Amino acid sequence: MNRMRNANTSKKLAVLVFVFLIAYSTSYSEYGDVVLDRYKDTMAEVGLAPVVFPHWTHRIQFKCKACHEGIFPMKKGASDITMSAIIDGEFCGNCHNGKIAWDPLYCDRCHSLTETEDKQ
Ligand code: HEC
Ligand code: HEC
Ligand code: HEC
Structure with missing residues (x-):
């Protein structure tokens, strides 16, 4: 149970990091x-x-x-x-x-x- 939750959290974290990287790289090249x-x-x-x-x-x-x-x-x-x-x-x-x-x-x-x- 605990392990499942950890896996979920790191998945969410990975998605967040990914979204951040895309947003960051776009704004970086534009601005x-x-x-x-x-x-x-x-x-x-x-x-x-x-x-x-x-x-x-x-x-x-x-x-x-x-x-x-x-x-x-x-x-x-x-x-x-x-x-x-x-x-x-x-x-x-x-x-x-x-x-x-x-x-x-x-x-x-x-x-x-x-x-x-x-x-x-
Ligand atoms: C003084 C000239 C100048 C002004 C003013 C200017 N830009 Fe640019 N912009 C450039 C140059 C030079 C490039 C790079 C073109 C190249 O690499 O061939 C560029 C590239 C871009 C790109 C492509 C970036 C990429 O990574 O592909 C975007 C989007 C852009 N400008 C948006 C804007 C917007 C929106 C504004 C106004 C708010 C603006 N620019 C004002 C000169 C300008
Ligand atoms: C106002 C900005 C600016 C200044 C000042 C400037 N350059 Fe450039 N130069 C550029 C840009 C932009 C390019 C294109 C770079 C690229 O796309 O690889 C370029 C390209 C070059 C190139 C390769 C392309 C070609 O025409 O052979 C040489 C060599 C060069 N510059 C030499 C110089 C020298 C020498 C000076 C000073 C006397 C100088 N530049 C000053 C903006 C500038
Ligand atoms: C629409 C007009 C315009 C165009 C096109 C333009 N510049 Fe400029 N640029 C300026 C002006 C105005 C300044 C401020 C000059 C000053 O402070 O005396 C400036 C300043 C700069 C500076 C100094 C920035 C600083 O931090 O002080 C650099 C580097 C520069 N330009 C490079 C370029 C290069 C490379 C290109 C072409 C790819 C380019 N510029 C195209 C108008 C332009």
């Missing part, structure tokens, strides 16, 4: 940082870390439609972003052009993924 690492190898070759896009800091300053879907589809990894496109004023370069926000000269501000974040 938290988005790692952009399609060009991981190219960036490593020039000694740069993958990009961390701080979604939240942008979301508190802009409406969603400032970026979605005109500049970026609402899907992680959907855009093929290159530096020449950014310098030409596309993607991040719509704003990181020295006018709306600082220009794309400060590599480390965007290429900022640290080893510890990488392992999460």
Whole structure:
């Protein structure tokens, strides 16, 4: 009897943990940082870390439609972003052009993924 109850409790616990993990991972990608690492190898070759896009800091300053879907589809990894496109004023370069926000000269501000974040 006691054992049955324990089994039930841990089953419930497992379901709870599962639900929590799903909820957490969804909100994390929607509100938290988005790692952009399609060009991981190219960036490593020039000694740069993958990009961390701080979604939240942008979301508190802009409406969603400032970026979605005109500049970026609402899907992680959907855009093929290159530096020449950014310098030409596309993607991040719509704003990181020295006018709306600082220009794309400060590599480390965007290429900022640290080893510890990488392992999460
Ligand atoms: C300054 C630009 C910007 C603003 C403003 C912005 N986003 Fe995003 N969003 C992005 C970028 C960049 C990505 C990542 C796209 C990629 O990986 O190709 C993204 C990704 C997403 C994703 C996909 C996440 C995933 O893990 O698949 C969702 C959902 C999303 N945004 C929702 C929103 C909502 C809702 C708002 C407004 C409340 C918003 N965004 C405002 C730039 C923005
Ligand atoms: C709609 C305009 C817009 C777009 C598009 C945009 N940014 Fe920004 N971003 C800003 C503004 C405005 C700031 C704040 C600038 C300041 O504080 O001087 C900012 C700040 C940042 C910061 C610093 C955040 C902090 O914690 O201070 C990073 C990093 C950044 N952007 C990366 C990116 C990357 C990477 C992309 C493309 C994937 C991007 N941004 C696209 C407008 C934009
Ligand atoms: C405003 C943010 C931002 C800044 C500043 C920035 N980058 Fe990037 N960079 C990106 C994003 C976003 C990508 C796409 C990453 C991916 O999807 O793999 C990228 C990709 C790259 C790539 C690989 C793709 C390609 O075009 O070959 C290289 C190399 C690169 N950046 C170099 C640099 C250098 C060098 C600097 C400084 C002079 C710099 N970046 C500054 C956002 C930035």
